[in-house]
Amino acid sequence: MPAKTIRSIFALVIALTLLSGGRVVCSASPPPQSPSTDDCLACHSDKTLTTKRSNRTVSLFVDGKKFSSSVHGSLSCTSCHADLEGKDLPHSTPLARVECGTCHSDEQKQHSHSLHGRAIARGDTLAPHCVDCHGNHDIVPVKDPRSAVAPLKVPFVCGRCHQEGTPVQTNRQIDQHNILENYSESIHGEALLKKGLTVAANCVSCHTPHNILPHTDPNSSINRRNIAATCTKCHGEIEEVHRKTIRGELWEKEAHVLPACVDCHQPHKVRNVYYAQGMADADCMRCHANEHLKAADGRSMFVSAAEIAGSRHSHPRTQAVPVSCSQCHSEVNVSRVRPCETITHTVDCSKCHEDQGQQYQRSKHGQLLAAKDPNAPSCKDCHGTHRILDKRDPESRTFATRVPELCGNCHREGQKAAVRYVGTQHEIIQHYQESIHGKGLLKSGLTVTATCTNCHTAHMVLPKTDPQSTVNPKNVPATCGACHHGIEEQFEQSVHSRLVTKTDKDLPVCNDCHSAHTIRRTDETGFMLDIMDKCGRCHQEIAKTYFDTYHGKVSRLGYTKTAKCYDCHGAHDILPVADPRSHLSRANVVATCQKCHATATRRFAGYLTHATHHDPKKYPFLFWTFWGMTTLLVSTFVIGGMHTLLWLPRALEMRRDLKAEEAREETARSNGAGTAGKATAEEDHRAD
Amino acid sequence: MPTDLDLQTAALRSPGQLEPEGKRPEREFVRFTRLQRALHACMIVSFLSLATTGLTLKFSYTGWAAMVSRFLGGFQVAGFIHRTAALLMFGVFITHLYNLVQLKKREHKSWRALLLGPDTMLFTRQDLRQFLATMKWFIGMGPRPQYGRWTYWEKFDYFAVFWGIAVIGSTGLTLWFPIFFTRFLPGSFINIATVIHSDEALLATGFIFTVHFFNTHLRPEKFPMDTTIFTGHMPLAELKRDKPLEYEALVASGRLQEHLEEPQPEIVVRTIRAFAWIALSIGFSIVVWIIYAMLFAYK
Secondary structure, three states: OHHHHHHHHHHHHHHHHHHOOOOOOOOOOOOOOOOOHHHHHHHHOOOOOEEEEOOEEEEOOOOHHHHHHOOOOOOOHHHHOHHHOOOOOOOOOOOOOOOHHHOOHHHHHHHHHOHHHHHHHHOOOOOOOHHHHHOOOOOOOOOOOOOOOOOOOHHHHHHOOOOOOOHHHHHOOOOOOOHHHHHHHOHHHHHHHHOOOOOOOOHHHHHOOOOOOOOOOOOOOOOHHHHHHHHHOOOOOHHHHHOOOOOOOHHHHOOOOOOOHHHHOOOOOOOOOHHHHOHHHHHHHHHHOOOOOEOOOOOEOOOOHHHHHHOOOOOOOOOOOOOOHHHHOOOOOOOOOOHHHHOOOOOOHHHOOHHHHHHHHHOHHHHHHHOOOOOOOOHHHHHOOOOOOOOOOOOOOOOHHHHHHHHHHHHOOOOHHHHHOOOOOOOHHHHHHHOHHHHHHHHOOOOOOOOHHHHHOOOOOOOOOOOOOOOOOOOHHHHHHOOOHHHHHHHHHOOOOOOOOOOOOOOOOHHHHHOOOOOOOOOOHHHHHHHHHHHHHHOHHHHHHHOOOHHHHHHHHOOOOOOOHHHHHOOOOOOOOOOOOOOOOOOOHHHHHHOOOOOOOOOHHHOOOOOOOOOOOOOHHHHHHHHHHHHHHHHHHHHHHHHHHHHHHHHHHHHHHHHHHHHHHHHHHHHOHHHHHHHHHHHHHHHO | OHHHHHHHHHHOOOOOOOOOOOOOOOOEEEOOOHHHHHHHHHHHHHHHHHHHHHHHHHOOOOHHHHHHHHHHOOHHHHHHHHHHHHHHHHHHHHHHHHHHHHHHHHHOOOHHHHHHOOOOOOOOHHHHHHHHHHHHHHOOOOOOOOOOOOOHHHHHHHHHHHHHHHHHHHHHHHHHOHHHHOOOOOOHHHHHHHHHHHHHHHHHHHHHHHHHHHHHHHOOOOOOOOOHHHHOEEOHHHHHHHOHHHHHHHHHHOOHHHHEEOOOOHHHHHHHHHHHHHHHHHHHHHHHHHHHHHHHOOO
């Protein structure tokens, strides 16, 4: 079998090349062609064959049996020891290093770019070559338990260099320590080494076999950006277990905002009891439990463990597994003495609360933050930091009864939000507190009453001009309808609804009549009277004519007993009179009048509730009656007035005469009764 | 006899003036009966009530209206007052008509004698003559006419009330009982009734509180008021000056003494003056309110 022979010779040569650093002495004469495996083994099957290399004696023995049963057993020695091709035996030493990459080009390429490969290129003598891990002539398939790189052996293969006390661990900059020990005690290590689960992650599962890169390298399998992909190779859909909000997206898209697996499940130390022990939090609290801890700018960096324990994020009632510090304060690096020194971003709540985060970014608050406005509120301005409580918890900053105050911190008159605001709403908080909603919430303690966030939303607060705003006129009915659903249903059937009336003009929505922050009980006098002016804002003419009638005049005086707009037209279910469903349709109008005028008849309903004497076309009889009366009035006054005015000078004259006469009489009386006759005569004369 | 009377008239020009002890006050001419005075007083109460309450509605757009309405106890109380006063007014009207019937039975043989006699309230040819003479006097083309018991402007006032009660009363009843009236009238008659009621009332109040007030009270020679309608008494000198025809007729018939009475007691006169002052003040206030509402606040 010449082929087999040749392969044997090759194998021998390879072995020789690998094992001999120095000159090989061989008695066999060199054949003219490339040496066969057998040729090689002729020398290298000698167990005593050695050579000196760097003052060390190295065996050049090649086990022919093992070689022939190895994955490379069918190859000849010169397939790998290519520099022996066509050479005479015994060959000169040392042989060139075997290039595995001749066949394993991909692996070779990865390796040469890897940490190990680059170290070799630098001439680092500690850097591993292929053989350091894979062995040489006895390489068997990875799945073979005898393989040097079989899963069970990998930790030890790597551990040869990466364990405490080795030159690599001592002399090279390796962040991790006690790698092998930690691994062997980790959940992965236990599974692999104690339970023999060969599928359990070993070193190469995470670091890859050949493409080993530092975690700072963006292409590294253990780079923050890639770590999730690496872990999910085994832990498929682990994100579903962790947070439904992550949806597997953010780990890839926004790796910087998310804690990577290793932030919590520390590499090499991954324990299945990790959280219960709260190790990472304890690490943080080593420093942050100190009440006097201050940041460079003077802020207290003290963190109260009690606050956290009671918070929404830790309390056993709300959180099965407490959220650890590093889940929010991501980018920590546990290998540092101060793991937090690598943190570059502030806490981003949206990594878990993704929907809220997106809404916030869309909101006015978020827009201001994006524009780097110093007044922009972020999550913590409303929710607080470590003591975040469920909004249903009465202690929570966002508990319904506290919301007005919370928003008031900025939106109260004179505060920063109110100062920059240029719209028409003022004294918002005070008005709200006096409104029906405010009274319901704050005085009656009805926590279901609408507060700021019910109308404006909690996270997507937008000015009403924004079409997406919940308080945009287009959306107001739905916003109010969230609680007042029955009203919304009626309203949407009415002539005021955009669903019914298609027009370019502004149609009224809830707040046009009920107002926004000053909303009142509808059975209060003030509201009932104001509503007519509200209708009159659009229905100017008809409102004016209403005030010409008895109903309107009494309303104008400030009494609510007479019919107001909505008593006849309906409130939310207003329809054109021509619509049979209208309260004022021919079929319904008498019943509508009977609400107040119990015995009203159809003819009585013919009373013109909006009649005016100013419209000769629409109400000619009223117009002419009015002008007839006015003519009568004016002419009477003109005649009476003229008569009076003309009389006045004469009357004054008479008064003067009378006074003069009185004076004379006075004189006469003082002079004696004898002159009385004279006075009388004078008076007679004047009367003529 | 006239001389004697004249002597005493001069001493009695000021009714409030205290007479020297022991001296009997001069007797006065009785122009109005007790019933007529009572009716006029009722009419004043009724008319002022109607005007005040009614105008709160007519001028509901003024702040005054709301204030007055609230002062009265709200629009419903105001409405109650208005209707009660209207009943009083109807009562006055009916009593007066009844009194006319009685008068006819007592003093006249027939309606003809009552209506066409010398003291008739109806307009006569003499009234036209006196009116024209008055116009001449006004423009300085003649002397003051010799008026009789009822001058033409007094007759006008008298019939204005007749007209007013008919027009305002009928439309008022329509507004009071709209359901009853719409059994045989169309609904829009309520609207017409509103316009007529309101404008006629404006005419009535406006006329009474300006022209009537001037003619009877504010005329310089009577200023500030003429209490004859309240006391029923008129100083004889005033009768002689103002109603010379009547005076002369009485003197001629020799029945003047029958029409003379002791003056009202001081306390009665004082009370009457207080009442009249209140009525006048309310009337003037209403005039001011009307002018303000019509000229400065009209909507």
